Amino acid sequence: MRKAKKARLESAGWKVRSAQEFLGLTEEETAFVELKLALARSLRRKRERKGLTQTELAELIESSQSRVAKMEAGDRTVSVDLLVRSLLVMGTTKRELARIIAEPKRAA
Amino acid sequence: MRKAKKARLESAGWKVRSAQEFLGLTEEETAFVELKLALARSLRRKRERKGLTQTELAELIESSQSRVAKMEAGDRTVSVDLLVRSLLVMGTTKRELARIIAEPKRAA
DNA sequence: CGCGAGTATGTCTGATCTGATATAGTCAGC
């Protein structure tokens, strides 16, 4: 969050807190869910760029539409393993994966 | 493998092949196990640098010595989730994680 | 509006992963 926005919200009476503070997660837990969400977003972006539906992607990775939806939603029942394997099947390279995880701004 | 070594082995009658060729894995499967092994190696390196035993690390991450051993061995019964969570508990940052995955040469 | 394509959510059953325990290997210092 940009400093300006934070200041604006706080002056409006909001206490700005991270997901960690809000949910009472530890630092590692926070980092972990953020990692998962970054992978989830990338999966969706990659799928949409290829013009695939969730159902089509499901077939590619030998899964089901519902699981793809959960993956993209960052559902807690989907593992990093599954996300990574799906991204790899979609042709993601190690370098790209690294960029996604580092989250500089907009990793593919 | 360095080209020189490869040439040497081949002239000695060895057919040099990748883990993929040898085990009949697909490209994605290969990338996935390589990713796991990279994480495994980093975990070991990080632990040793901190002068911790597997048992001590196990307590830190609330697991057992045997599981730490399996993690470091890249055992197929350990998930990327567990490896990543363990690395995070040991203070690995997203950037470091990214370097480990990209494997430029020697990521911490 | 009603339909249809795409997506989201809930919940099964079986598969995989987890921590724990037991036990076996390794290797330095005596």
Place this chain on the structure above:
DNA sequence: GCTGACTATATCAGATCAGACATACTCGCG
């Protein structure tokens, strides 16, 4: 050699995650 500290391997019951299916939501188009 024998210990003792460390690491590796095997196994198991319980937890978590998988794909599948059913169903509900969303939204553009006629």
